[in-house]
Amino acid sequence: MNERKPRILIAKPGLDGHDRGAKVIARALRDAGMEVIYTGLRQTPEMIVEAALQEDVDAIGLSILSGAHKALIPRITTLMGENELEDVPLFLGGIIPDEDIPVMKEQGVTAVFGPGSSTQDISAFIWNSLREI
Amino acid sequence: MSPKLDLWLTEMLTGSRRALARIITAVENDPAVAEHAIQTLYPRTGQAHILGLTGAPGAGKSSLTTELALELRRRDLTVGIVAVDPSSPFTGGALLGDRVRMGALAGDKGVFIRSMASRGRLGGLSSTTSAVLKVLDAAGFDILIVETVGAGQAEVDIASTAHTTIVIEAPGMGDDVQAIKAGILEIADILVVNKADRAGAHQKVKSLEMMLHLGPQGGTRHHGKIIASPAEIQASSQNAWPIPVIKTEAINGKGLSDLADQILSHRTHLQETGQWLERERERALQEATALIQQRLLAQVQAQIPAGLQHEIYTAVAERKISLYTAVEQILNYGP
Numbered sequence A: 001m002n003e004r005k006p007r008i009l010i011a012k013p014g015l016d017g018h019d020r021g022a023k024v025i026a027r028a029l030r031d032a033g034m035e036v037i038y039t040g041l042r043q044t045p046e047m048i049v050e051a052a053l054q055e056d057v058d059a060i061g062l063s064i065l066s067g068a069h070k071a072l073i074p075r076i077t078t079l080m081g082e083n084e085l086e087d088v089p090l091f092l093g094g095i096i097p098d099e100d101i102p103v104m105k106e107q108g109v110t111a112v113f114g115p116g117s118s119t120q121d122i123s124a125f126i127w128n129s130l131r132e133i
Numbered sequence B: 001m002s003p004k005l006d007l008w009l010t011e012m013l014t015g016s017r018r019a020l021a022r023i024i025t026a027v028e029n030d031p032a033v034a035e036h037a038i039q040t041l042y043p044r045t046g047q048a049h050i051l052g053l054t055g056a057p058g059a060g061k062s063s064l065t066t067e068l069a070l071e072l073r074r075r076d077l078t079v080g081i082v083a084v085d086p087s088s089p090f091t092g093g094a095l096l097g098d099r100v101r102m103g104a105l106a107g108d109k110g111v112f113i114r115s116m117a118s119r120g121r122l123g124g125l126s127s128t129t130s131a132v133l134k135v136l137d138a139a140g141f142d143i144l145i146v147e148t149v150g151a152g153q154a155e156v157d158i159a160s161t162a163h164t165t166i167v168i169e170a171p172g173m174g175d176d177v178q179a180i181k182a183g184i185l186e187i188a189d190i191l192v193v194n195k196a197d198r199a200g201a202h203q204k205v206k207s208l209e210m211m212l213h214l215g216p217q218g219g220t221r222h223h224g225k226i227i228a229s230p231a232e233i234q235a236s237s238q239n240a241w242p243i244p245v246i247k248t249e250a251i252n253g254k255g256l257s258d259l260a261d262q263i264l265s266h267r268t269h270l271q272e273t274g275q276w277l278e279r280e281r282e283r284a285l286q287e288a289t290a291l292i293q294q295r296l297l298a299q300v301q302a303q304i305p306a307g308l309q310h311e312i313y314t315a316v317a318e319r320k321i322s323l324y325t326a327v328e329q330i331l332n333y334g335p
């Protein structure tokens, strides 16, 4: 009798104060039957990785609007590596310019969901990327 | 069962937080894993002081948990936190948002925070929570805080897994009759009036104190049970714990040192009066009863071919036999 439910961390790094997008995604994933750990605004890379570790999440979703992704992502993926979380899929939402997407993927981001993405796409992505346990 | 479990158990006992987190997930997902993990870890459990923290939505539970953890850390005690939020009965999903207010605890290796969804298990929340608590206990945390929303049976269940139950109230939230209906006075070892910076806090304290003293226990708790007669109150007064009502302001940490003092004296009280062991025994009884129920049910269900069960329930639905006859048939089934 296995009751596994996907556990997803949704966090909003950076200094801007808009977490509406992150909350919309959090709710949509909840409605898709997932357990969403929502950590709210102004999360540092350290806080995000620590939460992902303690909560043993199956995926991390970040909402970044501030354009700070270039600074934040390498720091987060480095910390994930240091904490043996390199196999946890990382996805980005918010505003990421198209030309930055290949760089983000090189740095370890699994998928980028722009403003047009449907929440169905995102939840399908997560279901498909679940690790074996 | 995950072949990695034994590896994780070893890693956890040498301090790996990653392994601890993965064990908790496995324990939550699979009762067979929970059994194996608890069998292995049991000799190392029994050290932690388990606090149950409950109250109405918005009373300030997450903020208070955070401030309490900070206060306990100042006293060099390590803290594990299990924050339980409800699962949606419709989708099975859950939005676990307690970490939003726990940012101040980030970066401290003496704290471990885990969010947990209630998953709508019938009577099962307490058994899963208590398995997760045993894992954290074995991992060596001094104090474990279980935070639940006070909304019905769940918090009473959680109270039965805690050594010290703390009920959070706030001024302007609910009236006294609601407090009585919710049964909070029966489960609380410590009452907290949070948001003491707000108008009405003093009255709230006074009315809670009055209700406690009017209650059958005369404001004390003995053996975690309500004491019926004045004679019993008299007889037990030496072992009784006067339930304190404490004012706190979780927004700035006021009153938290008081609260921590009371929590630690409650522990001493339980140990000195033998009630610690008694609560553990009570808990063992409850947990064993739940496990026995689960196993017997599984055994009974496994004995009877699924097709026959279907037939029996169809017969009940069609009013050919009664529910009680169906139960007799199931229990007396012999192949």
Ligand SMILES: Nc1nc2c(ncn2[C@@H]2O[C@H](COP(=O)(O)OP(=O)(O)OP(=O)(O)O)[C@@H](O)[C@H]2O)c(=O)[nH]1
Residues within 6 Å of the ligand: B055, B056, B057, B058, B059, B060, B061, B062, B063, B064, B098, B101, B149, B194, B195, B196, B197, B198, B248, B249, B250, B251, B252
């Ligand atoms: N004025 C005042 N506000 C407080 C105090 N403690 C908490 N709050 C506020 O009360 C609100 C609810 O606090 P939480 O800690 O989220 O309460 P909770 O009981 O965990 O709420 P749920 O998780 O929704 O059940 C927040 O806006 C807090 O900032 C306090 O001592 N004084």
